[in-house]
Amino acid sequence: MRLTSIPLAALVLLLASAAPLSAQPAVLENADQGDPDLTATAPIAWFGSLQQGFAEAKRTGKAILVFSATPQCHNIPGVW
């Protein structure tokens, strides 16, 4: 199984702590780090709930990445 095309560009942006922490998931997509392994731009199909995501992992036998975030900032919605 080859995983070089995992949108690491996206996941790797999790590491970027320069952005407001609450805003990190907003930069999970469409990033470009210059590394071929890190430049895939396929967006992530996020499961929105732990319950369904955990059930899906058991059903499919896949490992789980959890990254919670707040879909509001200073109680203003529409922004991470």
Place this chain on the structure above:
Amino acid sequence: MIAASRALVCIRPATYESAEEAKQLTALFTGRAGTLENTVFALLEPDGVTRLARTGRSPSFDFRDAKEFAAELRRICARFPGKAGVAPAVPLYATVRLALDVAACDQRLLVLVRGEDKEADALLERLGPVAAEEALAGKLRFARAAAEAELHAIGGVPKDASLLVVRPGKFGLDGKVAASAPSTADAAALRKLLSDAVAAYQPGEKVYAEHVRAGRQAGAHWDTAIPQTDPNTPGGRRPPPPGGK
């Protein structure tokens, strides 16, 4: 090409929007204050319990840099390649309200499946593999509208449609139907409908500070389901001082 969302089950729960999820997230990680913080990161085995890395506020709690993180993800995905022949489920948000907000945050269209009957179940089953296709994976957000009341903030809802493609408003507090399909739509029809909708959707650029400022001016407001307890953010609840109040 293998997308992350296929190699791993990626879950992005909305912090402070469910008391039950808050318990689960708190079990994974709390900061120095012992409270749930805005973000929680974890890598877990498919059992949802066994940890594959140190949990924390972000991957930087356990990985020095991007390459180290990438290498670990590859190892994990090689170890848990997933079962063959299992059709992917539609990745859903728990409520229409939350999904609409998230769709606005991500600047993605929201797909709603109406109802809780067997027809809606069957529609979701057909939708799962289509939504996971390379051209569409991650480009849409999904929720199930169990009750018609959940659609109150959405305009232009056709009476008989079972699947709605909704363009979220700027602040995710409302939306408008951009396309729809009946419960009988097959995979090919769903693929075309969603592909056309994604291609036509061109949201403008979102600038964080401008968005927050505009939201304040517009009176856009979001109440979280449970109190925000991150001591690192303005408005977050700080822990009581030593010795109590």
